[in-house]
Amino acid sequence: xxxxxxxxxxxxxxxxxxxxxxxxxxxxxxxxxxxxxxxxxxxxxxxxxxxxxxxxxxxxxxxxxxxxxxxxxxxxxxxxxxxxxxxxxxxxxxxxxxxxxxxxxxxxxxxxxxxxxxxxxxxxxxxxxxxxxxxxxxxxxxxxxxxxxxxxxxxxxxxxxxxxxxxxxxxxxxxxxxxxxxxxxxxxxxxxxxxxxxxxxxxxxxxxxxxxxxxxxxxxxxxxxxxxxxxxxxxxxxxxxxxxxxxxxxxxxxxxxxxxxxxxxxxxxxxxxxxxxxxxxxxxxxxxxxxxxxxxxxxxxxxxxxxxxxxxxxxxxxxxxxxxxxxxxxxxxxxxxxxxxxxxxxxxxxxxxxxxxxxxxxxxxxxxxxxxxxxxxxxxxxxxxxxxxxxxxxxxxxxxxxxxxxxxxxxxxxxxxxxxxxxxxxxxxxxxxxxxxxxxxxxxxxxxxxxxxx
Numbered sequence: 235x236x237x238x239x240x241x242x243x244x245x246x247x248x249x250x251x252x253x254x255x256x257x258x259x260x261x262x263x264x265x266x267x268x269x270x271x272x273x274x275x276x277x278x279x280x281x282x283x284x285x286x287x288x289x290x291x292x293x294x295x296x297x298x299x300x301x302x303x304x305x306x307x308x309x310x311x312x313x314x315x316x317x318x319x320x321x322x323x324x325x326x327x328x329x330x331x332x333x334x335x336x337x338x339x340x341x342x343x344x345x346x347x348x349x350x351x352x353x354x355x356x357x358x359x360x361x362x363x364x365x366x367x368x369x370x371x372x373x374x375x376x377x378x379x380x381x382x383x384x385x386x387x388x389x390x391x392x393x394x395x396x397x398x399x400x401x402x403x404x405x406x407x408x409x410x411x412x413x414x415x416x417x418x419x420x421x422x423x424x425x426x427x428x429x430x431x432x433x434x435x436x437x438x439x440x441x442x443x444x445x446x447x448x449x450x451x452x453x454x455x456x457x458x459x460x461x462x463x464x465x466x467x468x469x470x471x472x473x474x475x476x477x478x479x480x481x482x483x484x485x486x487x488x489x490x491x492x493x494x495x496x497x498x499x500x501x502x503x504x505x506x507x508x509x510x511x512x513x514x515x516x517x518x519x520x521x522x523x524x525x526x527x528x529x530x531x532x533x534x535x536x537x538x539x540x541x542x543x544x545x546x547x548x549x550x551x552x553x554x555x556x557x558x559x560x561x562x563x564x565x566x567x568x569x570x571x572x573x574x575x576x577x578x579x580x581x582x583x584x585x586x587x588x589x590x591x592x593x594x595x596x597x598x599x600x601x602x603x604x605x606x607x608x609x610x611x612x613x614x615x616x617x618x619x620x621x622x623x624x625x626x627x628x629x630x631x632x633x634x635x636x637x638x639x640x641x642x643x644x645x646x647x648x649x650x651x652x653x654x655x656x657x658x659x660x661x662x663x664x665x666x667x668x669x670x671x672x673x674x675x676x677x678x679x680x681x682x683x684x685x686x687x688x
Contacts, residue, residue, distance in 0.1 A: 267594055269586050271506065271553045272434045273576045275482060280550035282388035283488045286572045289548050293540075294569045295384075295493065298375045301486035304367040310485065312363045313417055313426060321363040324409040365409075368487075372409040375489045382492035385412045388485060389429060391571075392419030405492050412489075424578075430482075432576050495559050495570075498524065502582055503537060503556040503608070504589050505549075506575055510541050511592040512609045514582040516557065520619040524612045534607045536560065540567040555579045583611035 279285060284299050303309050312321060376383060384391060384404045395418035396402050399411060406412045416422050430436040497517025504512045513534065515524075523529060537558065544567075545556065553575035559568045573579040581589065592609060613619050 267590060269590055270576055273432050273574055274435050275430055275433050275438075277551050277554075277574055278389075278430055278433060279483055281554065281572050281574050282483065282486070283386065284388070284486055286550060286569075289550070290545070290569045293544055293567065296379065296491040298378070298489050299486050300368070300371055300375075300489070302484050303487050304371065305365060306485055308363070309365060309368065310426065311361075312365075312413075313422065315361070315363075318414075318417060319363075320410050320413055321365050321369075323364055323366060324369055324413055326408045326410075369409045372412055372487075372489065376407065379489070379491040382407050383412075384490040384492055385415055386488045386490070387416070387422055387425045388483065388488075389573075390419070390421035390425045392416055392422050394421050395419040406489075412487075432574075432578060496562070499560045499562065500570070501533075501537060501558050501560070502580075503541065503558060504575070504581070504584065505541070505556060506553045506589065506593045508546060508552045509593060509596055510538055510546075510608045511589050511596070512584050512611065513537055514584055514611045515613060516582065518582065518613055518619065520613045520616045525614070530610050530612070531607075532564075533560075534610050536564065537567065538607055545569070583613070 283297070284301060287294060287297060287299070372383075382405050385406055386392070391404060392415040393404065395415045396404050398414055398418045399405065404415065406415065497519060498515075498521045500516040502514050502516050503510060504514075524533075537560075540558070541556070549572075555573040555575060556569065557571040557573070559570050560566070561568070577586070596606065
């Protein structure tokens with residue numbers, strides 16, 4: 235779908251319509267400035283939860299960091315394994331998640347029976363996954379946090395997989411919910427394999443040492459520490475994964491106490507070279523109460539004051555994106571996340587070109603007589619709302635479906651989609667009876683653990 239227009243409120247307090255994907259007018263200064271500041275591994279490490287949470291704990295939702303993750307190598311193998319299934323024993327207490335009875339109850343096969351395919355005899359048995367120690371730690375945190383948590387790894391939360399959970403939220407009430415979200419998320423896959431792809435100093439030289447950029451483990455209170463050491467770690471777990479020892483960080487599972495955060499109260503702030511340039515809605519849905527000029531001015535002042543008083547001098551880097559939540563009564567501002575100022579971070583209703591234009595137009599030192607407030611962008615009208623297409627829809631639907639929908643109305647998309655379906659029906663070859671048909675009827679489930687149907 236087309237990117238929606240938005241209302242943009244500048245420092246002068248005026249409001250006008252903008253296309254969020256339209257590049258800002260080029261200036262001589264912006265033409266000579268890089269679109270992004272150089273990103274180093276130390277910057278990415280500074281954005282992992284355990285690095286910034288101790289700095290802003292007073293202004294962040296309650297959270298427990300499980301670091302290191304019990305039997306980390308096995309857990310990473312599970313997340314990167316093929317298929318969608320849950321580890322054994324991860325469901326609600328007293329319940330076993332299963333779609334069918336165990337194969338152990340089946341009668342033994344007749345050894346004299348012939349096989350349809352000799353290759354089947356060579357298949358290795360599917361690996362079984364079970365994490366009783368991690369299950370116990372997650373359940374302990376759930377008990378501490380009134381039975382519900384948000385999960386995330388070092389950098390990302392599995393927002394793109396929220397549709398896998400009833401209610402389409404990140405509300406997890408047992409270990410199975412946590413595992414399902416993490417395993418279904420493309421964002422989590424990025425954390426596992428591509429966290430440093432944009433860094434100018436990655437990959438490091440063969441003899442490089444990360445000691446200078448590695449961040450220490452977070453300071454955790456005694457109660458949380460007790461929960462991190464429920465069970466001893468298996469010393470041989472890392473031996474099967476040699477890259478773990480050379481990795482510049484330790485994977486961590488973050489469990490935040492669940493509470494309802496309305497999308498209308500969530501904002502992304504863009505800071506470059508210690509200047510708060512812009513604020514964007516995180517939820518690209520139209521909200522009537524956000525159209526009031528006085529409300530917008532109050533938001534800009536409130537967020538700018540919070541950033542100046544609580545974040546600017548403590549932030550571990552000079553360029554970053556800060557996600558905040560303002561309570562319904564506007565009495566508190568919570569820090570939700572800290573992200574690199576890099577292409578991987580969604581600029582939402584801005585573009586990085588427009589943010590660069592804002593950066594070069596700002597005076598190097600603010601005047602004492604002029605208040606330089608950040609620009610605020612919100613969805614300007616119901617027709618501009620992006621809510622007609624679920625957020626992260628590209629993670630939920632086939633790529634060709636998303637590409638076909640770009641820039642079209644619902645009616646246009648429906649007509650083209652029906653045409654494609656009709657063409658496919660005409661061009662489809664007649665099915666041939668035989669082994670192929672048998673394979674299609676038999677089906678093959680994802681092995682290991684407790685299977686879940688898509």
